[in-house]
Amino acid sequence: MTLPLFFFYLFAIIAVGSAFMVISAKNPVHAVLFLILTFFNASGLFMLAGAEFLALILIVVYVGAVAVLFLFVVMMLDVDFASLRQGFLQHAPIGVVVGIIFLLELLMVAGSFVVSPEVTSAAVLPMDGVDNIRAIGQVLYTRYVFLFQSAAAVLLVAMIGAIVLTLRHKSNVKRQDPIKQVGRRPSETLEVVKVKSGQGL
């Protein structure tokens, strides 16, 4: 048993354990924190598999940004879990069916290595002396450039859609224009008036 194997089991056990805790934790904030722990251990597994770029991107994107927003929302929601659990038995069969389908598909993906052994050789890119990120770049921006661009377009549409859905122009809201504020001059707004005492304006 070597050191990487030891760390593999460590990461894997924590990942599975915390993934279980995500669905069993009573407090939604705890659940999100366990989800973050799962992401973290998944990135540890990526690191062990030699995909260091993927591992770090997983941390930057999922843990550093997406999960923060999850946490953000969950902390602000006042979720009553007693009422959420009431329909549990009602929805349980659907959940079980979806779970079984998902499990079977996962097994099929993992089993493809057994069914057709030539898949294994395709999974490893024959790139010696090229580091991870360079290898990804060489494939992503040449062979898959159209897929990459269309994925970016889809994300752009989603982003614009989110903005359109939430942007509201109210007529009675006073908005600030910092350029106008900074550009104000005393001569335009101030008037010095000499008032004789006892006379008023």
Added chain:
Amino acid sequence: MDFILAALDYLLGIPVLGWGMQVGFVYKALLLLVSLLVFTAFILLAERKIWAAVQMRRGPNVVGPFGLLQSFADLIKFALKEPIIPGGADKILFLLAPLLTATLALTGWVVVPLEPGLAIADINLGILYLLAISSLGVYGVIIGGWASNSKYPFLGSLRAAAQMVSYEVSIGLVIITVLLCVGSLNLSDIVTAQQEMGLANMIGLPQLTFLNWFWLPLFPMFVIFYISALAETNRPPFDFAEGESELVAGFMTEYSATPYMLFMLGEYISILLMCAMITILFLGGWTSPIDLLPFIWIPGVVWFVVKLSLVFFMFAMAKTIVPRYRYDQLMRIGWKLFLPLSFGMVIIVAFVLQLTGCGWHGGMA
């Protein structure tokens, strides 16, 4: 048993497997940890002295000569006081948050090269690792604010979350412009690239190394990174997470004694990490500013620390001089000013590099 032996060899440097003598991982890490903590203690004192000088006070001057031991006195005081945990607090998370902040801040220092070869882990994706670690810093703040079960900490942590997530974007884009010029994500490579190319080499005066560094060609990015680093570490003028005029002490309101100290420690170590990032990305890391005799005798570590302290001086001066921003203005400059600016610079830098054929291409030419 085999992996225990391997671990012994790797961590403690006991060559049980006959892999040859190497300095154990643990010793290196301990050395870095201790020197970092001592450095933080003095940098804290230096910061207080700088504020005092700006405000025409003397600053701490009682404990030890010139108050040099003030930070250690503070440490003892923090450690001996009773930590108070509020009644409604989530106890585990409440104590986990400061630990997380301090640990994550220290973890980032693993990849920082103080001199050629003098990093605990000189990994290929060093800068991405630093970005990942600094993006995790927000968790200590959010968890601490939520676990306190109190209004002001909660508001503070919400502000901090939004602020840190927004400024990460511009920091990431600034890093991308530097990476375009270097062609490698290794921190040592970034410093080496600043030695081997640049303005000084172009005009035929390779002795003036400081003209080679990226602060000159990427000056707008340097400024954006500096301001974003202030916002990312919740430093004044962007310290809304703990703005005392609005939120008592923000996410740290309920903290006392050692947990509070860990928060402060983590904050300052991550500030130093940001200073180190600026030093590496824009100020040439360990290289001496002038490549002539009296200067190149000074070891690289000293130059690194001098530059880091200089950047920290800029951080401290920003705290003393600049008044606190308003929260919506902070978000405005983050999203409406820095994001388009740095996007534009990424495109411009990429165009210039492509058209002129400049750039270091990861040392592969």
